Amino acid sequence: MELRDTLIAPDGTRLAHRLNGSGEPLLCVPGGPADSAYLGDLGGLSAHRALVVPDLRGTGASDRPADPATYRCDRLVDDIEALRAHLGLDRVDLLGHSAGANVALQYAARHPHRVARLALVTPGLRAVGVDIPPGARLALARGRAHEPWFPAAFAALEAINDGTGSDWEAVAPFRYGRWDDAARRHHAAARPDNPDALAGFGAEGAFTPTATRAALARLASPVLLLAGEFDLNSPPSAVAELRELLPEASLVVQPGAGHYPWLDAPDVFTRTLTAFLATTTV
Structure with a gap:
């Protein structure tokens, strides 16, 4: 059963969040910035954890x-901290997807x-x-040359690239x-619809990589x-660089997955996440 709640951020902005599932809370930061509904129940993860989205x-x-x-992005960290306090959690299990991982990384850097x-x-x-x-x-994309949609998609990718x-x-x-009807519907629903939020997310000063790395x-x-084998947005080789930091x-590289691995193989995704979330913390 999904519930909804709101809080007032320190600057007075009313912020909404969803509560879905049961068990220990898992605070899930969406990407985009887009309506968090595109995360759904993260492939059934809500059967194992209470998703706070x-x-x-x-x-x-x-x-x-x-x-x-x-x-x-760096200012959104304050909203995540306000949500943690609102939930009454001393420490939180935190998940970030896509652009939301930038928020989660900066949160971890500021509030370890x-x-x-x-x-x-x-x-x-x-x-x-x-x-x-x-x-x-481009090299990663060529691995999907057998797909019927590949010629037009790859031509567009080359044009963007150059x-x-x-x-x-x-x-x-x-x-x-898989580029099927379900993927098409998800893609349509996941589009960001606030150009100001999209432009402001990466505005000057949003990222301080040297300090964040330290x-x-x-x-x-x-x-x-968790990387997707076919994900052009966050290729496994680039995610491996993050691991070194x-x-x-x-x-973990999920075979056959793109940018939304919980859609491509929900069972695999859920097993990976639940195993990790059961690990011992210090």
């Missing part, structure tokens, strides 16, 4: 802030004593300054392990890095 400010049921500067376990699913890497060479995405195109819709099939080098919490990190 915030709508980031300006998305979903959360209000748009008076100050657009608060859309910045509040993080019990940290799971980063197909994580964005801007917070730690890991660059993805354009050629790496700066002559911007047809992001055409490359959408690369984001999924703080994360001292993080004692267990960390799971985190003392207690392990890397």
Whole structure:
């Protein structure tokens, strides 16, 4: 049964979040910034943990802030801390997906004593300054040359890569392990719909990779890095670089998965996450 709740952030913005499932809480930071509904129940993970899923400010049921500067990734950390306090949790198991992993990483850097376990699913890497060479995405994409949609999608990807195109819709099939009707519906629902939030997320000052890396080098919490075998957004090779920055990190590459691994193989995804969330913390 899904419940909804709200809190008032320190700057007065009303923020909404969903509560789904049972068991110990798992605070799940969505990417985008987009309506968090695209996470669903994370492939059935809600049968094992109580998912606490915030709508980031300006998305979903959360209000748009008076100050657009608060859309910045580093400023969103304050909202996650306000939600932790609202839930009455001394320490929290934290999951970040895609761009939400940048928020989760900066939260762990700023509040390491509040993080019990940290799971980063197909994580964005801007917070730690890991660059993805354009050629790496093309090489990974070629592994799907047998797909019927490949010629048009790869042509669009090459054009984006060399700066002559911007047809992001055409490359959408690369984001999924299977480009079927379910993936098409999910893609349509997962689109960000607040351009101010999207632009503000990475505005100047949002990321301080050197300082974030230094703080994360001292993080004692267990960390799971889950990459999708076919994910062009967060290729496994780039996620492996993140592993080197985190003392207690392990890397799992889910076979056949794209950017949303809980859709591609829910059982595999859920087993991986539940096993990690059962690990002992210090």
